Amino acid sequence: MGSKSVVDMIEASSGAHFSGFHMDGSLGARSNGQTTTSASGIYNEPFVIGVAGGAASGKTTVCDMIIQQLHDQRVVLVNQDSFYFNLTEEELKRVHEYNFDHPDAFDNDQLLSAMEKLRHGQAVDIPKYDFKSYKSDVSPARRVNPSDVIILEGILIFHDPRIRELMNMKIFVDTDADVRLARRIRRDTGEKGRDIATVLDQYSKFVKPAFDDFILPTKKYADIIIPRGGDNHVAIDLIVQHIRTKLGQHDLCKIYPNLYVIQSTFQIRGMHTLIRDSQTTKHDFVFYADRLIRLVVEHGLGHLPFTEKQVITPTGSVYTGVDFCKRLCGVSVVRSGESMENALRACCKGIKIGKILIHREGDNGQNLIYEKLPKDIADRHVLLLDPILGTGNSAVQAISLLVRKGVPEPNIIFLNLISAPQGVHVVCKKFPRIKIVTSEIETGLNEDFRVVPGMGEFGDRYFGTDDDDQPMVAVTAAAKNGS
Ligand SMILES: Nc1ncnc2c1ncn2[C@@H]1O[C@H](COP(=O)(O)OP(=O)(O)O)[C@@H](O)[C@H]1O
Ligand SMILES: Nc1ccn([C@@H]2O[C@H](COP(=O)(O)O)[C@@H](O)[C@H]2O)c(=O)n1
Numbered sequence: 133m134g135s136k137s138v139v140d141m142i143e144a145s146s147g148a149h150f151s152g153f154h155m156d157g158s159l160g161a162r163s164n165g166q167t168t169t170s171a172s173g174i175y176n177e178p179f180v181i182g183v184a185g186g187a188a189s190g191k192t193t194v195c196d197m198i199i200q201q202l203h204d205q206r207v208v209l210v211n212q213d214s215f216y217f218n219l220t221e222e223e224l225k226r227v228h229e230y231n232f233d234h235p236d237a238f239d240n241d242q243l244l245s246a247m248e249k250l251r252h253g254q255a256v257d258i259p260k261y262d263f264k265s266y267k268s269d270v271s272p273a274r275r276v277n278p279s280d281v282i283i284l285e286g287i288l289i290f291h292d293p294r295i296r297e298l299m300n301m302k303i304f305v306d307t308d309a310d311v312r313l314a315r316r317i318r319r320d321t322g323e324k325g326r327d328i329a330t331v332l333d334q335y336s337k338f339v340k341p342a343f344d345d346f347i348l349p350t351k352k353y354a355d356i357i358i359p360r361g362g363d364n365h366v367a368i369d370l371i372v373q374h375i376r377t378k379l380g381q382h383d384l385c386k387i388y389p390n391l392y393v394i395q396s397t398f399q400i401r402g403m404h405t406l407i408r409d410s411q412t413t414k415h416d417f418v419f420y421a422d423r424l425i426r427l428v429v430e431h432g433l434g435h436l437p438f439t440e441k442q443v444i445t446p447t448g449s450v451y452t453g454v455d456f457c458k459r460l461c462g463v464s465v466v467r468s469g470e471s472m473e474n475a476l477r478a479c480c481k482g483i484k485i486g487k488i489l490i491h492r493e494g495d496n497g498q499n500l501i502y503e504k505l506p507k508d509i510a511d512r513h514v515l516l517l518d519p520i521l522g523t524g525n526s527a528v529q530a531i532s533l534l535v536r537k538g539v540p541e542p543n544i545i546f547l548n549l550i551s552a553p554q555g556v557h558v559v560c561k562k563f564p565r566i567k568i569v570t571s572e573i574e575t576g577l578n579e580d581f582r583v584v585p586g587m588g589e590f591g592d593r594y595f596g597t598d599d600d601d602q603p604m605v606a607v608t609a610a611a612k613n614g615s
């Protein structure tokens with residue numbers, strides 16, 4: 133499935149002219165001068181970081197620390213070790229004479245082809261290298277999905293200019309030779325089960341000369357040199373800060389101050405991982421979707437106005453707190469939005485919840501075909517519920533209705549689980565004073581205007597109607613009965 137430009141898709145989907153945002157700089161500054169801006173200001177290509185340095189200098193440790201700190205981003209680590217050539221029978225017999233530290237030991241063409249796919253949004257299978265058997269086909273390959281950040285790590289990752297060209301940032305981990313040797317002895321005798329004489333022999337015959345001849349000369353390509361590897365927390369913090377700026381992840385929030393993306397944690401990423409996985413069972417999908425919905429609802433409620441309130445605690449002390457906003461209601465966009473009603477009811481006792489049904493006609497038309505709203509909705513703050521903000525067409529229909537009913541724009545909070553940038557642009561441009569609360573911003577829309585990476589047809593997965601070929605008929609009937 134190919135991808136259209138954001139402008140094309142929005143114009144095709146909404147029929148309205150989309151002027152879009154054209155932002156420069158940021159992520160795009162590659163070593164070859166290429167930039168990767170798109171009309172939405174969201175970068176589609178991943179940010180590629182190269183991490184080189186001598187063996188046992190602490191490259192993997194530094195990468196792990198960066199990944200840990202970038203926990204709210206999709207980051208993958210691709211190790212150059214995975215691309216060692218398999219040894220022939222002859223080479224295996226005389227493995228102690230094989231130079232694993234020479235540039236020719238790596239299949240760079242295979243690495244480049246994997247990177248090409250990842251950069252273009254395709255998943256790849258990366259071989260798992262086994263240091264004991266010297267083979268990369270003993271265990272099944274690791275499936276790596278396209279990500280926001282790709283870290284390429286390896287002793288000679290800066291050696292091939294074609295691989296260097298891919299990198300937005302190059303880091304060289306600079307650790308003293310004696311420290312590297314000491315760590316290598318400990319690692320190779322422990323993890324790789326080698327004896328110390330073999331380790332020392334390999335070091336003097338191949339590792340040290342290759343470091344001097346091939347690895348050290350690539351230090352000049354580095355943008356950042358980290359002395360002391362993983363011990364250098366200051367350098368790692370600065371690198372992470374720089375990556376965050378370059379990713380421009382919060383650019384949408386900067387453009388639209390009324391867009392709130394809830395603070396990501398590993399728990400939240402874990403829940404997203406589960407509900408986005410096409411293999412997840414209905415039961416788990418509902419369980420984790422419910423957990424995420426609850427977080428979004430709680431966050432959304434935090435944006436309601438409040439009044440100060442003082443109470444007397446059981447110790448007789450005065451506690452100065454706040455009183456909940458009383459005049460509020462929910463409105464769910466049938467049918468997916470109904471999945472969010474329970475969480476809202478659980479948070480707001482006795483809350484009134486209205487419904488709106490919007491039916492998609494053809495590729496781009498959206499028609500409002502049913503509504504049942506509280507009569508006094510104009511006097512209430514409205515929490516609009518729909519788990520997915522895609523093109524923004526349904527949202528615009530729903531919000532337009534609320535505004536027609538007299539709800540002031542600032543009194544509308546649109547709650548969803550995932551938002552496509554296109555939808556955010558469309559909604560925020562038309563209704564700049566509403567608030568949107570979401571848990572993740574998506575990459576974009578595909579040719580069929582479906583959110584990617586997305587989570588599929590939310591309503592079907594949540595209500596278990598994946599196999600139902602006429603779900604809308606039943607839903608329309610249910611909605612008309614006011615259920
Ligand atoms: N700062 C450090 N202090 C102590 N041990 C370290 C440090 N950094 C790395 N190590 C250890 O040294 C060995 C090599 O580190 P690693 O990060 O795997 O290096 P590389 O990927 O460059 O070969 C590992 O066993 C690791 O646990
Ligand atoms: N079968 C192999 C393959 C590689 N090596 C050594 O690994 C080092 C590179 O890995 P790092 O994690 O340290 O970057 C390199 O020095 C190779 O000599 C090996 O010993 N056996």
Ligand SMILES: [Mg+2]
Pocket residue numbers: 191192
């Ligand atoms: Mg390593």
